[in-house]
Amino acid sequence: MKSNRITNLGAATLENYVETRRQLLRQADELTVRIARMEPIRTMDEMNALLDLDRDRGLVMEMIASCSYVIEWLETGRRPGNRRGIERRSGAQREVPTDPARLPSASLWERAEAERPSDEAERFRLEAALRGLTERERSCYTLARGETFSHSEIAAMLNISKSSVGTYIIRAQRKVDGNIGSIHILVG
Template identity: 30%
Template sequence: MLRVLIAEYKKSLRLANRMKSDLDKKETPTRQDEEDKKIISSMISDMQYAIEWMKSGRNPDSRRGTDKEGVYLTDPCILDVLPVNDVDKPVDKELSLHEKDLIEDALCTLTDREREVFMMIKVEGLTFEYTADLLGVKKSTIQTHFERALRKIDNRKKESLFLVS
C-alpha cells in the first residue's frame, strides 16, 4: 500500500501547489496571504521530501556511501507478487533468480507512469477509478497506460533473450 500512500501525497502536493499558485497570482497580497504562502511552501517542501523518501526507501539527505550507492533495492515482496496472474491468489513459493530477472526485464520496458499504474492495479489490486483519483487523471488515461503496459510486457515476453534457454 506504499504506492497508494505515495499517490495520496502527490495528490496533496498538487493541491498545495495550486493553492500557492493562486496566492502568487494576487496583485496585492495581504499580510495573511504572505504568511499562508510561507506555510504552504513549507508543506510543499515537506511533502516532496516525504515522497522522495518513500520512493527511494532511504533518507534523501543522507550523504553516506551506502545510501549514495543505492543499497536499498526494490521490496522483494513486490517481486514475489508480480508474476501471479490472480492478485487474490497467495504466493506459495520463493521466486528463482531467473524468474526475478524475467520480471525485471519485462518492467524495464515500461515508462515510469506505466510502471506506476501497472503496479497499483496489478500488484496493489486497486481499481481503475481509484487509481485515476489518486494520480489526478481520468479513468481512460489509466486504462490506456495499463493496456500499453500489458502490451509492452507481452511483447517483451515474446522477444526476451531470457526466455531463450
C-alpha cells in the first residue's frame, strides 16, 4: 500500500513557487539518478520498479512545468502564452456596443449651430479649440465628431481614402486636445 504525504507549501507567493520548483527539480534529479542506477534490468520486478520511478519522475516534471507557468504569470502579470494582452486588442474587440435609444436624434453639429453660443466666452472656447486646424482636418473632424459620419462616408464625400480620413481626424484631435489645454479666458 502506497501512502501519500501532504506538505503545506505556505501562501501562494512568487517566492514560495520558486522554492517549490527548486525542490521539485532536486526531486527529479534524484529520481533520474535512481533510474540510472537500476540499469541493466534483469528481472520483471526490477522492470516494474523502474516503470514506477519513471512514472513518478513524469509527475514531478509536470509539477515543475505547472510551477514554471504560475511563476511566469506572477512575474509578468499576464497569462503565459497570450500573444495579445487586453491593451492590444483590435478595434473590433475594443468596440463598446451602444444602445441606439441613447444616441442623439439630431446631429450634434446642427444642434450646436442652432443653439449658437449666446455667451461670448463659449464661442471663444469653440473657436480656440478648432484654431490651427487645416481646412481638410477641420472638415474631417467636424464630419466625424460633430455630424457622426463614418470614415467611409467622409472619404466618399471628400473624395479621399479612408486611411487619410483617419489620419486627418487623429491630427485634428491632437491639435484640439492641445488647444483645449491652453485656453485661458482673461476677465477684466
